[in-house]
Amino acid sequence: MSSAEIDAYLAGLADPQRSTLQDLRQTIVSIIPEAEEVISYGMPAFRIQERVVAGFAAYKKHLSYFPHSGSVLPALKKDIKRYTWSKGTLRFAPDTPLPRSLVEKLIAVRLDEAFDTKLHKR
Numbered sequence: 775m776s777s778a779e780i781d782a783y784l785a786g787l788a789d790p791q792r793s794t795l796q797d798l799r800q801t802i803v804s805i806i807p808e809a810e811e812v813i814s815y816g817m818p819a820f821r822i823q824e825r826v827v828a829g830f831a832a833y834k835k836h837l838s839y840f841p842h843s844g845s846v847l848p849a850l851k852k853d854i855k856r857y858t859w860s861k862g863t864l865r866f867a868p869d870t871p872l873p874r875s876l877v878e879k880l881i882a883v884r885l886d887e888a889f890d891t892k893l894h895k896r
Contacts, residue, residue, distance in 0.1 A: 777811045780818040790869040791832045797871050798839070802828050805881050814842070825888045828881055832868070839864040839872060839880065846883045853879055 780799065784792050795818075802809070802820055809820035809827065819829035819842070829840040836858075841847060844861040847854060853876055858865040864880075866872055 776813055779813050780811050783813075783818055787832050791837060794837060794868055794871050795830055795832060798830055798837075798877070801872075801874050801877050802881070805878055806885075822885070822888070827884045827888055835868075836865045837868050839866065839877075841880055841884045843884055843887055845887060846880060849883050850876075850879055 784796055784799070787795065799818065803811075806820060806822065806827070809822050812819050812821045812826070814821070814826050814829055817829050817831040817840070819826045819840070821827065826842040829842060831838050831840070840863060842862075847859050847861060847864055854864055864872075
């Protein structure tokens with residue numbers, strides 16, 4: 775059901791928000807294909823073994839990536855210095871997708887934290 779809910783969420787957006795978040799969704803799915811697509815806190819998210827490990831949302835003037843942890847973004851300060859961010863939110867322009875390499879790092883740090891393992895490094 776949540777995949778359909780995420781489809782509906784994205785369908786309700788105008789471009790470039792919709793296409794940028796659709797690309798982000800596809801990137802996340804390709805990095806962690808085992809993740810279940812869910813709605814968490816009213817936004818699209820990805821869950822593995824009952825732990826939400828990534829999410830995103832659209833806002834009026836920006837898009838946000840949510841690592842669902844307050845320690846992921848501070849751990850990647852050098853990688854995200856060109857973005858506006860707080861402990862739990864990475865903001866980016868609606869017409870500028872996050873680079874795949876950055877999404878891979880964000881997910882790897884979150885998986886390592888969530889599962890206390892380095893097995894998810896890619």
